[in-house]
Amino acid sequence: MAEGAVPRFWREIPQRYNLIGNKCNECEKVFFPPRESCPECRRKSMGKMKDFKLSGEGEVLTYTIIYEASEKFEGQAPYPLAIIQLKEGPKITAQIVDCDIEDVKIGMKLKSTFRKIQDDGYVGAIYYGYKFKKRN
Amino acid sequence: MVNIGIVSYGAYIPRFRIKSSDIAKAWGKDPKTITGGLGIIEKSVPSLDQDVATISVESARSALSRCSINPQDIGAIYVGSESHPYAVKPTGTIVAEAVCATPNLTVADYEFACKAGTAAIQTCMALVKSDMIKYGVAIGADTAQAAPGDALEYAASAGGAAFIIGKENVIATINQTCSFTTDTPDFWRREGRKYPAHGGRFTGAPAYFRHITSNAKNLMELTGTKPEDYTFAIFHQPNGKFPVRVAKMLGFTPEQVKQGLLCPVIGNTYSGATMLGLASVLDVAKPSDRVFLTSYGSGAGSDAFDITITDTINQLEKKKAPLVSELIDDKEYVDYATYAKYRDLLYWE
Amino acid sequence: MRDVAVIGVGITKFGELWDKSFRQLIAEAGSQAIIDSGISGKEIDALYVGSMSAGRFVGQEHVGALVADASGFSQMHIPSIRVESACASGGLAVRQGYFSVASGMNDIVVIGGIEKMTDVVGTEASNILATGLDQEWEAFFGATFPGIYAMIATRHMHDFGTTREQLAQVAVKNHANGALNPYAQFKREMKLESILNAPMVASPLGMLDCSPVSDGAATLILCAAEKAKKYTDKPVKIIGSGQASDTLPLHGRNDICTFESTTYAARMAYKQANIEPSKIDVAEVHDCFTIAEILAIEDLGFVKKGDGGKAIDNKITTLDGKIPINPSGGLKAKGHPVGATGVAQIAEIVLQLRGEADKRQVKDAKIGLTHNVGASGASCVVNILEAM
The missing domain is CATH 3.40.47.10 (Thiolase/Chalcone synthase)
Structure with missing residues (x-):
């Protein structure tokens, strides 16, 4: 990621903090991150995409334990990373926290939580966003 | 009102x-x-x-x-x-x-x-x-x-x-609140420094104990209450001992303090300490229970609250x-x- | 549209080439191909160069001009075009050059592919490779390039019973092939235990399930097929070419275990070549990770979806198997200078179809296929070649 460029993070705050996706009012399909138009309805969906807040509930579709991380994440390694099937339809990639790495399984139920994702060193901005944790 | x-x-x-x-x-x-x-x-x-x-x-x-x-x-x-x-x-x-x-x-x-x-x-x-x-x-x-x-x-x-x-x-209705503030340098962190410094035993009597006891007494005077009127009492908890001792000094029992005393198992969460103590009390409190809360912040000051739990x-x-x-x-x-x-x-x- | 043939190939050694610069590498591969083809520099109509990230790896953009200059064509002022599609940049450069000759605009073009990856330190090479992922919605949240492929592996194991050993066997096979390839970064065999016991990178993938960081370049000379015999006795014709795209992040796909960019690109190439997958005698596929080869042989139609792991057990992909895969050693053993890979794959197939692959020669190879994937499958190029 390019460092120090705050607008790039700032404009995604609704998505990263609150999982704001959008919905095609033609076919009801939900997207995250939001799309300019629906890839299914295309022209018909233009002007009919409405903001839609996802619940943050979902389950593990697949996962890995990252042992060799990029420098922004290496203090946290080993950490689980998963593709999560959200209940409203979209899938997203995120870290799983507050759980033993041995416990991560396909199908595990999750909910979103608010964490620090990365920062631009000791001097730069701090970027927050979603991670996921176990849901009973 | x-x-x-x-x-x-x-x-x-x-x-x-x-x-x-x-x-x-x-x-x-x-x-x-x-x-x-x-x-x-x-x-x-x-x-x-x-x-x-x-x-x-x-x-x-x-x-x-x-x-x-x-x-x-x-x-x-x-x-x-x-x-x-x-x-x-x-x-x-x-x-x-x-x-x-x-x-x-x-x-x-x-x-x-x-x-x-x-x-x-x-x-x-x-x-x-x-x-x-x-x-x-x-x-x-x-x-x-x-x-x-x-x-x-x-x-x-x-x-x-x-x-x-x-x-x-x-x-929970907050019936009354009052504060007690002085310039008492018992603990501080200078601008740009990573860790705080403190006055050792000076953080005790002239700081924590003086401010909490003075403010707690002021509150009870304002509200006309006595320690036995309260179901729960929460005091700032920099360690497991101070809140128990200050409670005793003021006439509260260990039973009143227990539900709001978390420091022994989670440590001192600083600005979170009395707040988490109050959350813990609200977790179990019943309508018409009365709660006494006194915080302490180094430097130094104390905020006290008289709270009554409602049916809601x-x-x-x-x-x-x-x-x-x-x-x-x-x-x-x-x-x-x-x-x-x-x-x-x-x-x- | 007219037929196009490869009339010359050039390839540098792949590896940690500390003493070679970006421009030295491309010039070395380029002159080899020109010598191999027998053309003269003056006959070249255009250059196409695949490079994923010269800007990040060596701090140099404007790669088209640089390559023309480094190759000694600055005084001829020929057009030079840089092509980028992450790790599929090389394969795509070939396809773009192929179009230009097939269209009749050009008669002879040089295709280059290059990456100089060892001029960066620490985790920078991994960070640069991860720019092929979705930076905002994958990498930002802690995804690494191996991590994305590892998630495919986890799901493949879950859905099809693919085993950790089967993944490792892909590396064992490709190292056995690489041991026979003088240009390979790792000219040595690897034991199954070594692969299995290597440190974890992203479970279930260990360090030896991953292709290495490499320097290297490869080049081809493409020529209108009707003129090819003028230069060589053994031209190799491009009989099919396909390219397809998919969602940038893996999580956007319908099926985590299928690269639809591969299935669509392959369908396009097979249709143009008018052949079935069973007609392919040899293939160079994109094994940036061991799981990627398993996925590739399924998505290219060599085996049924889910049978990729078993194919390894049944040895159908070895040099003497039913469909030999990655005789060069693949990305895994030959090395993976990303921009060079797609071009080097074709260079290998050309050598195989000419019968010049020496110890790693696949017997009676007439039709060969290359499969070059961009990052985690958001793009893919498939080319099919046949000896003329």
């Missing part, structure tokens, strides 16, 4: 713990003397991806999930902490955005050592009372710093709680968010090396 008070609340404690005995061992101290002397068995430790902003957001979201208020009706958010992630750039803005309360509200960060959270409650009360806002969110949270090897290292921990203050559907507490959907006891029980221990990594105590180039 309009009842101003707590509409909802939420708490958050990071999952990691380190035992006092493990810290003692790292520094060649006798674990038994340390644990016994401070009355702290273990303390919470934030992971690398947690700070005051994330703890505040988790607590505020928990508070909102338990009631049905519209986040857009929140007119103010104040976050009290002495470990804000930014020196300049308010934590409260991050919280406001994360609970969907932006943009029509006022936000500010507070710092008053361990009492910045209760100061936030007082501000919200005033704004609600004057009809400047409908709801205010007062948060006290810290990921407290302690220099490696310092006595503070056994106590300085992480956690926080958020209270929604309003005058509709109040679960039975309607609060407490199960929508974790109880303090559940947060305490959900834990994973780390050793000192991991703690050092998480708390950024290691230096390399």
